Amino acid sequence: MTHVAILGGGPAGLAAAQGALAAGARVSLLDEGDRLGGQFWRHHERLTDPRLQHAWHRFGRLRGALADGDAQVHVGASVWWAEASADGVRLRATVGDADGDGRTGLEVDADAVVVATGAHDLALPVPGWTLPGVTTAGAAQALAKRDGVAVGRRTVVSGSGPFLLPVAHSLALVGSEVVAVHEASRLPALARGWLPRPWELAGKAEEFLEYAGGLMRHRIPYRTGSAVVRVLGTDRVEGVVVAAVDADWRPIPGTEREVACDAVALGHGFTPRLEAALALGCAIDGDHRGRFVVVDDTQRTSVARVFAAGELTGIAGADAALAEGAVAGFLAAGGAFDDPRLRGPVAARSRTRAFARRLERAHGIRPGWTAWLDDDTIVCRCEAVARRAIVERADVPLRAMRLATRAGLGPCQGRTCGRTVEAIVAEAGGAAASVGFDRRPVLAPVRIGEVAALAETDPPT
Amino acid sequence: MIRITVDGEPVQGRDGQTIAGVLVGAGRTAWRTSQTGDRGVFCGIGVCHDCLVTVNGVEGVRACRREAADGDRVEREVRA
Ligand SMILES: Cc1cc2nc3c(=O)[nH]c(=O)nc-3n(C[C@H](O)[C@H](O)[C@H](O)COP(=O)(O)OP(=O)(O)OC[C@H]3O[C@@H](n4cnc5c(N)ncnc54)[C@H](O)[C@@H]3O)c2cc1C
Ligand code: FES
Numbered sequence: 001m002t003h004v005a006i007l008g009g010g011p012a013g014l015a016a017a018q019g020a021l022a023a024g025a026r027v028s029l030l031d032e033g034d035r036l037g038g039q040f041w042r043h044h045e046r047l048t049d050p051r052l053q054h055a056w057h058r059f060g061r062l063r064g065a066l067a068d069g070d071a072q073v074h075v076g077a078s079v080w081w082a083e084a085s086a087d088g089v090r091l092r093a094t095v096g097d098a099d100g101d102g103r104t105g106l107e108v109d110a111d112a113v114v115v116a117t118g119a120h121d122l123a124l125p126v127p128g129w130t131l132p133g134v135t136t137a138g139a140a141q142a143l144a145k146r147d148g149v150a151v152g153r154r155t156v157v158s159g160s161g162p163f164l165l166p167v168a169h170s171l172a173l174v175g176s177e178v179v180a181v182h183e184a185s186r187l188p189a190l191a192r193g194w195l196p197r198p199w200e201l202a203g204k205a206e207e208f209l210e211y212a213g214g215l216m217r218h219r220i221p222y223r224t225g226s227a228v229v230r231v232l233g234t235d236r237v238e239g240v241v242v243a244a245v246d247a248d249w250r251p252i253p254g255t256e257r258e259v260a261c262d263a264v265a266l267g268h269g270f271t272p273r274l275e276a277a278l279a280l281g282c283a284i285d286g287d288h289r290g291r292f293v294v295v296d297d298t299q300r301t302s303v304a305r306v307f308a309a310g311e312l313t314g315i316a317g318a319d320a321a322l323a324e325g326a327v328a329g330f331l332a333a334g335g336a337f338d339d340p341r342l343r344g345p346v347a348a349r350s351r352t353r354a355f356a357r358r359l360e361r362a363h364g365i366r367p368g369w370t371a372w373l374d375d376d377t378i379v380c381r382c383e384a385v386a387r388r389a390i391v392e393r394a395d396v397p398l399r400a401m402r403l404a405t406r407a408g409l410g411p412c413q414g415r416t417c418g419r420t421v422e423a424i425v426a427e428a429g430g431a432a433a434s435v436g437f438d439r440r441p442v443l444a445p446v447r448i449g450e451v452a453a454l455a456e457t458d459p460p461t
Numbered sequence: 462m463i464r465i466t467v468d469g470e471p472v473q474g475r476d477g478q479t480i481a482g483v484l485v486g487a488g489r490t491a492w493r494t495s496q497t498g499d500r501g502v503f504c505g506i507g508v509c510h511d512c513l514v515t516v517n518g519v520e521g522v523r524a525c526r527r528e529a530a531d532g533d534r535v536e537r538e539v540r541a
């Protein structure tokens with residue numbers, strides 16, 4: 001019997017598990033979270049307000065498929081090693097309390113793997129963004145959904161993309177006043193992205209209208225062509241400077257105004273978590289504006305036995321992740337692409353690919369944002385590296401620049417700043433990087449002792 | 462209800478919350494000393510490492526990912 005390992009338990013990973021089981025495989029699914037669901041269905045049985053969840057019945061069905069099928073589910077399992085060879089794939093994980101010192105080792109050998117590690121927020125730096133009270137939009141969403149708490153009492157949401165709408169709505173439902181949502185893209189870009197061929201947006205349109213209704217009920221203004229360009233405060237957030245921005249997101253002088261608040265949620269899109277796919281040797285395409293795992297129509301990567309699905313292959317939301325996951329899991333288990341059971345997901349995937357292109361056209365990051373940075377604005381939060389230091393070394397190879405400035409060498413390993421450092425280097429005329437900051441030898445934090453104890457790892461399952 | 466201590470001070474939270482959830486729920490926004498001043502939660506999902514704390518003597522625990530347990534001793538980390 002074919003054994004399919006699935007890395008990630010978000011919409012893509014769960015759909016992959018269901019697909020692989022349907023095609024007759026045995027499944028092992030690993031996720032570092034305490035619960036299945038990924039970012040989209042982040043929850044806690046007692047703490048989550050059901051009004052913050054969407055398509056919950058679908059999650060129930062996916063969990064049901066895992067419970068009824070030949071599946072091993074490992075939550076709290078951080079995969080820190082992944083390799084593929086001619087014989088199979090191997091994942092190594094630590095299992096237990098997050099960052100605890102008593103975790104156990106787990107090794108999974110399988111015939112194929114579906115990598116579904118998702119994405120995290122891309123928050124562009126803004127002067128003052130290291131002040132306590134500034135979080136990513138995703139953090140505001142995660143804390144609202146999972147823990148039932150609001151990041152502030154008076155929150156300003158700024159960035160770009162439809163994701164800002166559910167974030168504002170969630171914040172209001174958990175008790176924060178939301179001063180405004182600032183969408184950097186201007187109406188012409190939004191119209192170019194969203195207005196053509198409205199019939200393609202069936203299903204999506206209702207979701208937007210629901211969020212728009214939520215914003216109206218809570219009297220939250222939605223301001224396009226504007227952005228938080230500075231965060232004010234000494235020990236914590238006390239306010240922000242908001243400005244109108246042009247079509248390239250460059251702040252328009254003279255439009256600045258101060259707004260009092262105690263929290264700021266920033267989200268300018270998402271960036272995929274590529275490290276596992278890179279460790280497995282998968283080809284990646286793109287540059288600092290967006291870099292994704294290359295897959296074909298069957299969700300196969302460039303490496304035999306390795307499939308990828310979800311935000312890892314493009315940013316298109318949970319529906320796309322579900323459709324890609326279903327295809328990837330089914331094929332990884334040896335199922336045929338022309339199987340009638342894949343008709344639904346394949347059709348859904350062509351819709352969601354079109355959706356991804358609209359997203360990028362309407363909300364994609366525009367290069368003018370760097371104009372809101374000061375020379376001493378911190379870009380790498382871990383190592384407190386300012387823009388000036390990066391610009392000064394823009395002409396040396398990326399690796400040398402990192403060693404000289406320490407940008408991207410802190411605990412987060414460049415996950416937070418990688419894309420923006422590359423953008424600043426590119427703007428300053430530096431060399432473009434092929435993989436840039438995304439390669440990481442260890443995929444998830446492990447303690448030295450845990451690596452040493454590998455010899456005592458449980459036998460492969 | 463659960464009760465943890467943060468640098469010796471008692472803080473109450475709801476059973477099941479992450480340490481970051483307990484702290485934010487209690488109105489705290491910063492609990493780590495970085496080179497540039499205090500930090501707290503930033504990414505909320507284990508990516509940025511801004512929220513690191515010492516829990517029951519174990520260093521480098523991401524507060525946004527660790528579920529708080531009644532009686533946990535949470536201590537501030539200081540980046541030299
Ligand atoms: C913080 C945040 C909140 C979001 N909230 C929403 C929302 O409320 N509504 C919405 O429409 N969209 C939301 N999104 C967008 C979301 O990414 C997509 O809608 C959808 O969840 C993508 O599905 P996925 O399966 O590709 O990835 P994800 O849902 O991100 O799932 C990936 C999974 O892989 C796991 N993983 C990654 N690396 C490892 C590793 N090394 N070892 C073990 N496990 C690993 C993660 O723990 C995660 O559970 C959010 C995104 C973020 C970053
Ligand atoms: S807030 Fe980013 S790792 Fe916890």
